[in-house]
Amino acid sequence: MNVYATESIRNVVLLGHGGCGKTSLIESMAFTTGIIKRVRTVTEGGTVSDYDKEEVKRKFSIQSSVIPLEVDGVKVNLLDTPGFFDFSGEVYEALSVADGAIIVINGKSGVEVGTRKSFEFCAKRGIPVIVYITCVEDEHVDASAIIDELRESYGNKIVPFHMPMKEGTEFKGFINAAKMLECRLQPNGTYYEKEVEEGVNEELDEYRQQLMEGVAETSEELMEKFFAEEPFTEDEIKTAIVSSIAKRDLMPVICGAINTDYGANILLHDMVKYFSAPGTVTDQFVGIKVKTDEPVSAAYDVSQPVSAYVFKTIADPFVGRFSLVKVTDGILKADSAVYNANRDAEERIGKLYVLRGKEQIEVNALYAGDIGAIAKLSVTKTGDTLSPKANPIIFEKAEMPEPYTFVRYVTKTKGDEDKVSAALKKLMDEDLTLKEVNDKANRQMLLYGLGDQHLEIVKSKLADRYKVEIELVKPKVAFKETIRGKVEVRGKYKKQSGGHGQYGDVLMEFEPSGDLETPYVFDEKIFGGAVPKNYFPAVEKGIAESCLKGPLAGYPVVGIKATLTDGSYHPVDSSEMAFKMAAITAFKNGVMDAKPVLLEPIVNLKVDVLDKNTGDVMGDLNKRRGRILGMNPLEGGRQELVADIPLASLIGYSTDLRSMTGGSGEFSYEFSRYEQMPADAQEKVLKEAAAEKENIK
Template identity: 35%
Template structure:
């Protein structure tokens, strides 16, 4: 376990434009991995190596890179901030041990900040907060700290205070050593350790006292000394207490920086090593033994049999297909044979690589706690568990949101039809939120993704990377259906073909779910063995399959409850498949009587703008069927929060630029599905 204590598998997550790619670039520079300061504005960053990332100045796919700081190996995954690429954040968080949450000192908590924060909560990931862009006009460290407490309900504790702000930001006060760190060189490599400026001493003492008071709640040593003699508390004791509290997610340390101005990054690296967990601090993960179907605990140990999770597929021009793997147990070596949980087949490992963003170096092995890449694995997808063939296990899968927008697409040239199919198959391997369907009625190919930007990027990739030009139709919304009234129905499925026949009879209640959760709630209330137990799963499967096509316009049913009340069998003619057919047929008849309604996706929209544009922009949101939820002033900018149906937001970013002369910006985050007004629903159904 000695080696794994020196690993840090960390992610960097944030809202768009909080500066996380710049933070990563500075980390690579100060750890010696790069020798030139990359800039998002100049399009020469290491992490955003994709041409579209350089063009748009945003991160699209999560990049992975390995670097070193104070004898610790740090595997960094720089994740996108744009909501359209939330799958990249989701799959990265699944395999990380800790994360740096970056916030802009001016903008504070924004909608996508909340989304990624909640994703990190879902996976119980310890984190530290970096309040970046302290050099920006309107930067306010204390306001952002309070916003994080109020809006994210997080127990954040500053371990630094900024020295100055905006153009006067020169460094930070370290509340643990009670020294000021002042940057004095253009490239930020050197900084002076000084006494705290006299005008900040009172504020620093007050902040340090708050930190010690908080830590005393979680550490007995700090508590005893804090009560008797606070001055006797040592730096090492604070580090120990803060590390424990951070790992247990009781406290989240907060630091300050201006990454673009090369200030504050070295203390951030120290904090990553000091406070974020190593794989040894997360001693085990849960899995299911394929042999016994029982839950097992897999400990992070090189002595155990191998278990790992494929969390991303990359198609590289030079190395071919790369499978990024987090190793949870054992050691992975070139030449090993592994078992794939999804296919049930064995795969042989040829070469292993360490990822250096857009460069790769060959390694002999990847051990427990580490992240690496396997070259040339066939039929492996995101979320597949890879394990030792003699001890097959299944790790928790990565769950992804459903795509919400689609385009009908076709190759411009008949010669490129096959080429388009191959390209789409490769893109789907890389991106689990991308789906390709064939519309049963029109025969059109429908490409679905998370939003306009997501699909725009995919279509540009088809052209640039695969040389396939396409025609696309108007955007299509991923509507869903829901039932509003309960219906009791009896269905008899009967068939006679001369020999043995088919028979199944079921009585069930079809109703809306009361808990509002998506999917099927299936309740078996059959008494006295009227339907044998082995046929019940087939009934459930029949309803699950039937939900994929609703009764109104063929859209999937978002959620429903089925109570299986009674049924009947034929002694010789009843089979499991008959009950599946009965459920499917019964659903079609009952669904029409259950008063189905149409649902549409709603987005949470936050617009930032100068105050003089508020009236025209809120008026435009109202015209799009938006509901204004709040207007507030933050650092001389007006912030408008609204809920708007996705159908009203196509092309919105371009319209917003026109309305504000390019001075407004919008953030769109998926919120939920809501009922479509009857008049609009009728048009959608008629169109569909």
């Protein structure tokens, strides 16, 4: 592949609801540009952008991929993204390097939840947009109705460039509103153009008027021409459209048909014509100069020292480890050295590649604005910045969604724990929305992800790539134990087995300390040397060990005050170990007599939902023992529900919320405090703990 200068590069991300046709559109564009010999469907597998085994098996995109195409002397780096919400981390990565976006809408499905999320993503990041409606050849698809719905939501920025041309219900081609041309398809896949006069098609005239108004608003000179009813030249229209799209004042709508390459071909040329070279999204990469703490931003200037941002890592055991980069300044060259200021390490660049799905195309350089891949970097991870050691910089890391869905995992084969952990670290290098947590308090390993499907695919990748198998099971919640009453209890440890025996005797008082952040408070009120002072540390050690695993259900104990009030000792048989065991005995008996209760973690939950879903979501939260604290109105007809809820009630919540809201609901939470469990909930947990203990036996 040729090396392209900055002005001849377009970085375009494809967004849309799951199943809207993004992968099929890229397949069609790849065929149109000649990089593949035949078009494959997602169902049959083997498409250029869905090459991972899991994607082929499951028939949908799981990870983002880069497909560079060459069109009219311009390199278009297409970034295919998953449409399902469990894999939105991949979407965030692609968005971090995109200079333009194609939002794909399936004409049969219309505007869906994923469509609206795509518009929100682009608005938040200032990314220019072109809308592409597929399947317009279908007799039941009403492209005009979809355009009207878009205009209701996003205003006059939505301007149709194309409208499908039908005779009755039969699809015949398109009408280009920008050029007022009828493009009639021929049986051999080509089309011929014919001028359309104004006044013949009322809907077309309306679209044309909307477009011309948008053109007029780009400058005073064009506004004067518009009011004088002077026609704009083709160059004036193109310049105005490019400017308006870059500023997000205009979002063109283009139509395409699945059974013809016409739509894909036109879209390719429109991307080249209307999207700008890298640098459109002005604050895409900002950071600091390490030596001076001065602010710095990407300028996409080839005369500047080289810098590049690592936006994705691929760690495949067969393909190898690749760091995908966007060059932000200068020219990145093969066989060169760069510095990673994030890791304080020099990295040697051997070969440079352009990845096209799973294909690796070697290149000798990448100019500012281009996207490529570096193989086998030693320490570099996603989110790092590469720059010269003499002038190191660090860009802010791209935003990523926080994982809140968690499950417990156990290895199928005993002894595979280290292998699984090592494999998970490789997957976490690829996927920043995957986290492994060692919950030592409950002796369990947890996996956090963006949804149940996300975690199921992680399980499948472990088995397929790394030959280790795990089971995903319901996690133990980090309950704690405490007491609500006061009790005095004696603990005695006496053992005689010939020679010196063991003897320890303590009288302990247990009561609530009032501090649930601390396991215990130890005190002593010994008079007359009933227990020698040198045994006090052993008694406290017994209390400390007992708090690690409470007698009620085996959970950590907090909020207890333990006071040593009396006891006895033997001048020969007493020992530190004996007094420690006596304290453990007293603790176990005392806690069970002092009204023991379970405490559960309470989190502060925020749920972002559409107005129409608030009733269902609130009702569901009440069933989960949540307490609604308030509602905050958001933009776009949405509400933020704020509630306190037990963490245990959020197991499986991601799937249920998506089901209730059609995928539009989102949630986040943070730990708030521990609270005493209701009696019925506590009884259920105690029964589960008893059953698990019995199974272990």
